[in-house]
Every structure is written in C-alpha cells, then in structure tokens.
Amino acid sequence: MWSGFKAGCRPFVGLDGCFLKGPYRGQLLSAVGRDPNDSYYPIAFAVVDVESKVTWQWFINELMAIIGPPYQLTFISDRQKGSVDVLDRLCENTDHRFCVRHMYENFRKKFLCLRLKTEFLNASNGFTLEVFKNHMTNIKKMNNDAFEWLNRIPHHLWSKCGFIVDSKCNLNSNNMCEFWNRQILEAMSKPLIYMFEMIRRCLLKRCNNKREYMEDQHGLLRPKVQDEVDKLRLKSRKCRVQPAGPQLYEVDSNGENDAVDMANIKCSYRVWEVTGIPCIHATAVINSRRGNIEDYVSHYYHMETHLNIYAHIVKSLCLRKILNIERYLQILPPLREKPKMGRPIKQRIKSAEELRDIKAKKVGFGKWNFQVRCGKCKMEGHNVGSCKNDAALPKPPRGKGGRPSLKRTGMFVGESSSGG
Structure with a gap:
C-alpha cells in the first residue's frame, strides 16, 4: 500500500485512532491517503495498547521511514492526544492541518x-x-x-x-479516515490475527476493483475530475477575458475581477494553486487562447497516475501456514480487561449535532435549523435565565389586563363617528 502511495498519490496523509471492539482492548492507529479519484487510500495501520505520545511517536517514525524523507507531506488530524506535539517535534518540514x-x-x-x-x-x-x-x-x-x-x-x-x-488538496476535514474506520468496523471486533487477515482481504478486493474499473475508462483525466472540468467549461462562457500583458489576464465574473498569471499558473482566487485544477477564471482564459484545459490539470489527477497507484498488488497469503504453531513459538493473547456491564459499543459515539441532523433527516425537515433565542437581548445561543448581556433591548409597553373595552370613550351608544 505504501508503494502505491509513493507511485503517485498526493502528499496528503490523514492520521486517526479508533478503539478496538473485541474482548482485548486496544487502539488501531491508521494513516490514510487520498487517491486521484478523491477516495481514501490506506497507507499503514498498527495496533497499540493506548493512544499517547509514545505510541504516536513510534507510529509516525515508522511511517516516515517507509515513505522516505524526500516527500513534503501534509498531515491532517483530529488533534488527537500526543499527535500534534509529535508532528511538531519530529516533522519540522511538514505541514499540519486540523479537522x-x-x-x-x-x-x-x-x-x-x-x-x-x-x-x-x-x-x-x-x-x-x-x-x-x-x-x-x-x-x-x-x-x-x-x-x-x-x-x-x-x-x-x-x-x-x-x-x-x-x-494539491483543499480538504480541511478528516472524513477519509472515518470512511476507512467504517469499512473495517466488522474486523475490529475480531482477535488480532484474524482482524489483520480481514483487513488484508478487504484491501486486496478493493485494490483489484479499483484497478479493473480504471482499466475500462478512457481519456487523460479520471472520471470525477473530467466531469468537473466539463462543468467549468460551461460556466466560464459567461466570463469576460481582457489581456493585461504577456501571459497576464483580467477576468470579469459576476461583477468581480480576478487576475490570472498563465506563466506561473496562478490566479488571485487561489483555487487553481491549492487544488491543481483550473478554476472558472483560468478556464475562461484557456478557452480564449484556444487551449486544452486537460493539459493544465495537475498530474496527480491523470489516469496514468491512478493506474500506477493500484498496479501494486496486495499479495495472497495462506493463513493456515501462518497459524502453524509447530514452527513458531506460542503467542499468548494480551491480558483481558474486566468486561463492563451491558452490551459492548460497536459504533462511534455521535455528537449532539450529528444526532440532530440524523433526527431531522428521519423527520424529513432537512437540516436542523432550530436555535434558542434569548427574550431579553434577542441573541441566539442562550435563554433569559443564562443571559449575561447588560445592554438589553428596552421592553415593549405592557398592556392592561382583562378584556379590551368595546365602547369608545367620549361617545354615547349608537352615536356615529362622523359627528352630528
């Protein structure tokens, strides 16, 4: 897997740790990349007893040893315990992002x-x-x-x-690690040897399916990027391009002007630089120059790069030979903790906002937009009992109690309002 990562994946790695669901407690540390089709790509994983600075330091050292020092990596994490300090201390030349x-x-x-x-x-x-x-x-x-x-x-x-x-990746969330953890959810409830065997078979099947799917595709770019480029080509027809100098252009889009530098492959909007895919302004300039947009897309999104990544085959193993205890020393299982009361937890504990979104989707109201509003200061996020704002809005005049009178003052019953 790490050979395929070095063959053409973008230098972007997500770090995450999750609890094992079986009787022997522990945590699975994972390093997940991103392939040219914006799918998760597992690089390495290991089981440790607890998530700490020591275990993260060992895992990151082993990861950097197999990837190699020439790579300028960008890590994204959930601000786990110890991972931030270890990355700052061991990987000085790497970039780090927070989910x-x-x-x-x-x-x-x-x-x-x-x-x-x-x-x-x-x-x-x-x-x-x-x-x-x-x-x-x-x-x-x-x-x-x-x-x-x-x-x-x-x-x-x-x-x-x-x-x-x-x-060449604008991702600011660690969702690819969440997809990976969901894929191996069933394996994490098995003993260690069988868990690793299920993960290996999952990777073997996934890599083979990806390779067969891409061999049937045609063109320079992968399918998802090609669809995005086609949409940008249609949207860029509404832009107005004005040459400003050698390889310099000014693009007017929806009343806003942006500068495009074709020599340095830059745009003032910065989407082209960060993602490696021409934005709507660069696409308008390329169309005005009668150029091919696919030639200006980064090589990380090419079909050839995708095939090189999944050309590395996960080898088949015979589990019966691995478990032959006559040739190897007997390996004892780790100490089992005292089981807790109730059914063991299999899925990740969801946050309050995730539960609200799930409930709103079941009801059919889309996103959960309910918000508490204070009746004193009219601000959101708290109520009158917990309001701490001194500058409160003046209260409206309070009406008199009881039923309002039906008679008008200064007039007798039956008197017309027009006088007389």
Missing part, C-alpha cells in the same frame, strides 16, 4: 449559535485572505470571545487561505 468538523465540536461547546457556525465555516472555506478576514470581522462583531478563541489557533491550520500549494 474543521472536530474543531467545531469544541467551538460549539462554548459558543452555540447558528450564525457563528455559518461564519466559522465560511472563514474556514475561504481561499483568499480577504474573505477570511471579512468573516472573522463578522464573528468579532457578534461575539468577541468567539473571535479570541479562534484567533488563538493559527489560520493556516484550519483555513484554506493558509494552505500550502504543494499538497
């Missing part, structure tokens, strides 16, 4: 507000520094404590405006 979804779970524990969530996600998905600063300014106006909490974390760790361009 935005796990970061927001910590953010919402202190600042529960739907508008803050929207601004936070917009700030994390902004490719330019101007967009990031605008959303951070909005957060500061809404809640200064939330702004200070986010400002303590460097923006290049969680916002796309600070991502380096070498990885």
Whole structure:
C-alpha cells in the first residue's frame, strides 16, 4: 500500500485512532491517503495498547521511514492526544492541518449559535485572505470571545487561505479516515490475527476493483475530475477575458475581477494553486487562447497516475501456514480487561449535532435549523435565565389586563363617528 502511495498519490496523509471492539482492548492507529479519484487510500495501520505520545511517536517514525524523507507531506488530524506535539517535534518540514468538523465540536461547546457556525465555516472555506478576514470581522462583531478563541489557533491550520500549494488538496476535514474506520468496523471486533487477515482481504478486493474499473475508462483525466472540468467549461462562457500583458489576464465574473498569471499558473482566487485544477477564471482564459484545459490539470489527477497507484498488488497469503504453531513459538493473547456491564459499543459515539441532523433527516425537515433565542437581548445561543448581556433591548409597553373595552370613550351608544 505504501508503494502505491509513493507511485503517485498526493502528499496528503490523514492520521486517526479508533478503539478496538473485541474482548482485548486496544487502539488501531491508521494513516490514510487520498487517491486521484478523491477516495481514501490506506497507507499503514498498527495496533497499540493506548493512544499517547509514545505510541504516536513510534507510529509516525515508522511511517516516515517507509515513505522516505524526500516527500513534503501534509498531515491532517483530529488533534488527537500526543499527535500534534509529535508532528511538531519530529516533522519540522511538514505541514499540519486540523479537522474543521472536530474543531467545531469544541467551538460549539462554548459558543452555540447558528450564525457563528455559518461564519466559522465560511472563514474556514475561504481561499483568499480577504474573505477570511471579512468573516472573522463578522464573528468579532457578534461575539468577541468567539473571535479570541479562534484567533488563538493559527489560520493556516484550519483555513484554506493558509494552505500550502504543494499538497494539491483543499480538504480541511478528516472524513477519509472515518470512511476507512467504517469499512473495517466488522474486523475490529475480531482477535488480532484474524482482524489483520480481514483487513488484508478487504484491501486486496478493493485494490483489484479499483484497478479493473480504471482499466475500462478512457481519456487523460479520471472520471470525477473530467466531469468537473466539463462543468467549468460551461460556466466560464459567461466570463469576460481582457489581456493585461504577456501571459497576464483580467477576468470579469459576476461583477468581480480576478487576475490570472498563465506563466506561473496562478490566479488571485487561489483555487487553481491549492487544488491543481483550473478554476472558472483560468478556464475562461484557456478557452480564449484556444487551449486544452486537460493539459493544465495537475498530474496527480491523470489516469496514468491512478493506474500506477493500484498496479501494486496486495499479495495472497495462506493463513493456515501462518497459524502453524509447530514452527513458531506460542503467542499468548494480551491480558483481558474486566468486561463492563451491558452490551459492548460497536459504533462511534455521535455528537449532539450529528444526532440532530440524523433526527431531522428521519423527520424529513432537512437540516436542523432550530436555535434558542434569548427574550431579553434577542441573541441566539442562550435563554433569559443564562443571559449575561447588560445592554438589553428596552421592553415593549405592557398592556392592561382583562378584556379590551368595546365602547369608545367620549361617545354615547349608537352615536356615529362622523359627528352630528
């Protein structure tokens, strides 16, 4: 698997650890990459007794030894115990990102507000520094404590405006590790040897299916990127291109101007640099020059690169020979912990927001948009009992009690309002 990663995968690695579900407790540390078709690509995995700095240091050292020092890797993690400190100490030349979804779970524990969530996600998905600063300014106006909490974390760790361009990946969430953990969920409840054998068979089947599928495809780019390029080609027809110099162009799209440098393969929108795929502005320039858009896509997305990755075959093994105890020393199982009461947990414990989204989908209302609003200061995220804002809005005049009178003052019964 790591040979296939070195054959053409983008230098982007996700780190994650999950608990084993069997009777012998432990944790499975995994390193997962991303193939040219934006699917997860397992690189390495190992079982440790507990997730700590010592185990992460051993795992990352072994990972860097098999990948090799020439690679400028970009790691993304859920801010696990010890992984952040180990990466900062051992991998000085590598880039590190934080998963935005796990970061927001910590953010919402202190600042529960739907508008803050929207601004936070917009700030994390902004490719330019101007967009990031605008959303951070909005957060500061809404809640200064939330702004200070986010400002303590460097923006290049969680916002796309600070991502380096070498990885050619704009992913800011660690979902590929979650997909990998879900794929091997059944294997994690087995004993260790059978668990590794089930994972090996899963990788063998998956790599063979990927290889056979790509051999039937035609063209320069993989199917998903080709569809994206075709959509950009249609959208770029509405853009107006104006040459500004040698290899320099100004593109007008929806009333906004962006500069495109074809010599250095740059755009002021930064999507082309970060992802390796021409954005709508670069696509408009390429069309005006009668060029081929596929030639300007990074080689990480080419069909040949995808075939080189899955050309490395996972070899078949005979489990009966491996378990022959006459040739090997007898391996005793680890000490079994005292079982807890109740049925053992098989799935990951979901957060409160995930449970709300699942409940909303079952009911049929789409996303869960309910938010508590204070009746005193009219702000979201708290109620009147926990309100701490001094500058509250003035209360409306309170009406008189009882049933309102039906007679008008100053008039007799039957008197017309027109006088007389």
